Amino acid sequence: MILRPGSSLSVTSAGSGWPPAVFDPAGPYSEPVTTLAWALLLGGTAVFALVLAALGVALFGSAALKARLGGEKAIWIGGFAFPAVVLTGLLIWGLMLTSSLSATRVTGAEMRVKIIGEMWWWRVHYQDAEGRETLRDANELHIPVGKPVLLELETADVIHSFWVPRLGGKMDMIPGRTNRLLIQADKPGVYKGQCAEYCGGPHALMGFIVVAHTAEDFARWKASRVPARGEQGRGLELFLSSGCAACHTIRGTPATGLAGPDLTHVGSRQTLGAGILPNNPGTMAGWIADAQAIKPANRMPAYHQLSAEELLAVSEYLVRRK
Amino acid sequence: MIWKGGVAGSMLMILAACDPAPIEPPLADAGSIARGKAAAQRLGCGACHELPGIDWPKGRIGPSLAGFGNRALIAGTLPNDLPRLAAFVADAPSLVPGSGMPAVPMDAGEAHDIAAWLQSQRD
Numbered sequence: 480m481i482l483r484p485g486s487s488l489s490v491t492s493a494g495s496g497w498p499p500a501v502f503d504p505a506g507p508y509s510e511p512v513t514t515l516a517w518a519l520l521l522g523g524t525a526v527f528a529l530v531l532a533a534l535g536v537a538l539f540g541s542a543a544l545k546a547r548l549g550g551e552k553a554i555w556i557g558g559f560a561f562p563a564v565v566l567t568g569l570l571i572w573g574l575m576l577t578s579s580l581s582a583t584r585v586t587g588a589e590m591r592v593k594i595i596g597e598m599w600w601w602r603v604h605y606q607d608a609e610g611r612e613t614l615r616d617a618n619e620l621h622i623p624v625g626k627p628v629l630l631e632l633e634t635a636d637v638i639h640s641f642w643v644p645r646l647g648g649k650m651d652m653i654p655g656r657t658n659r660l661l662i663q664a665d666k667p668g669v670y671k672g673q674c675a676e677y678c679g680g681p682h683a684l685m686g687f688i689v690v691a692h693t694a695e696d697f698a699r700w701k702a703s704r705v706p707a708r709g710e711q712g713r714g715l716e717l718f719l720s721s722g723c724a725a726c727h728t729i730r731g732t733p734a735t736g737l738a739g740p741d742l743t744h745v746g747s748r749q750t751l752g753a754g755i756l757p758n759n760p761g762t763m764a765g766w767i768a769d770a771q772a773i774k775p776a777n778r779m780p781a782y783h784q785l786s787a788e789e790l791l792a793v794s795e796y797l798v799r800r801k
Numbered sequence: 802m803i804w805k806g807g808v809a810g811s812m813l814m815i816l817a818a819c820d821p822a823p824i825e826p827p828l829a830d831a832g833s834i835a836r837g838k839a840a841a842q843r844l845g846c847g848a849c850h851e852l853p854g855i856d857w858p859k860g861r862i863g864p865s866l867a868g869f870g871n872r873a874l875i876a877g878t879l880p881n882d883l884p885r886l887a888a889f890v891a892d893a894p895s896l897v898p899g900s901g902m903p904a905v906p907m908d909a910g911e912a913h914d915i916a917a918w919l920q921s922q923r924d
């Protein structure tokens with residue numbers, strides 16, 4: 480799949496859809512999770528079958544079998560030795576398998592990004608190797624393939640959980656804390672994520688997108704993150720006069736609001752409304768006119784006061800923010 | 802031959818005119834209708850419209866499209882036939898100036914399928 484910055488693959492054609500694929504790892508930080516999940520699932524099934532077999536013996540077995548099942552030896556083996564050995568082994572193996580997942584320190588080899596959960600969307604702050612902020616965006620993370628990405632996960636309000644199943648584990652965003660998580664994609668593509676901790680209202684509509692590029696594509700994407708300057712026109716005028724700028728930033732314009740997602744490059748996002756709608760002129764207009772019908776109780780008001788002509792002018796302006 | 806066919810044709814029309822049921826344009830093929838529904842979902846038409854058979858989203862900014870096959874007019878102005886509906890779905894402002902519905906990038910096949918799907922909504 481060729482991914483150019485600004486190419487508008489729809490959410491479903493991205494091959495991920497909803498819910499995000501699990502059991503389908505696409506990188507070294509997701510693989511151990513999947514291995515462990517399969518081991519638990521299959522092991523659990525085997526133990527369940529054993530218990531059912533024992534129940535069968537207890538109910539329908541011959542008197543001799545029943546006596547052996549209820550004997551002291553069976554209880555020592557089945558009730559004590561077996562669980563102790565299996566659970567201890569599982570604990571040690573699980574900890575070893577997943578030890579690479581928790582990013583306890585910064586090695587300098589990773590790309591660094593801070594992601595802040597909001598009710599019900601995500602701030603994405605790209606950082607340099609020293610952890611200084613270099614670029615602000617929202618709801619979509621662009622990464623190069625084959626390189627670990629160290630995420631610093633925070634929240635602005637309640638507990639959220641960051642989860643992009645094909646690229647890594649699941650990590651809570653807890654008020655007052657910075658949690659770290661490593662993710663990595665081995666192939667270019669679009670990977671879907673989802674808030675995995677109930678955070679009120681439209682929690683189920685709090686999605687996320689990771690776009691993984693080849694090294695050259697990533698460099699091109701990075702170079703394209705400069706705001707269009709000096710643009711005037713009806714779309715921008717309406718954006719400023721309708722109150723949008725109180726909540727949204729568009730770099731290079733007087734719009735510097737912080738309550739909602741940064742819209743400097745909103746036209747280049749794959750999705751709108753935090754991973755829930757494809758991004759095209761139609762969904763843009765629909766979101767602006769009545770985001771409440773689409774994502775009930777989200778924090779952007781509906782704009783019924785815009786005329787058809789005004790609505791199209793504002794959305795057309797935003798669609799062009801590549 | 803032509804003359805005979807003409808007679809037979811007008812006889813049929815007369816017969817059809819006697820039928821009390823309204824004359825409905827035939828449905829497009831089932832494949833086209835199914836692809837149209839999928840395309841409408843993929844493009845997010847639901848951001849503005851309530852769409853028959855699609856649970857979410859149910860936008861309120863545009864009209865509900867349930868039962869669209871029974872409507873005589875598109876956007877209250879154009880006859881609801883398949884080529885015009887397909888053209889409108891892809892580029893509303895060029896057919897109905899002043900429409901609040903923007904042109905949505907899609908190919909001709911998608912527009913045709915979406916129109917076929919909408920016209921199949923007859924209850």
Ligand SMILES: [Cu+2]
Nearest residue numbers: 674676678682
């Ligand atoms: Cu949530």
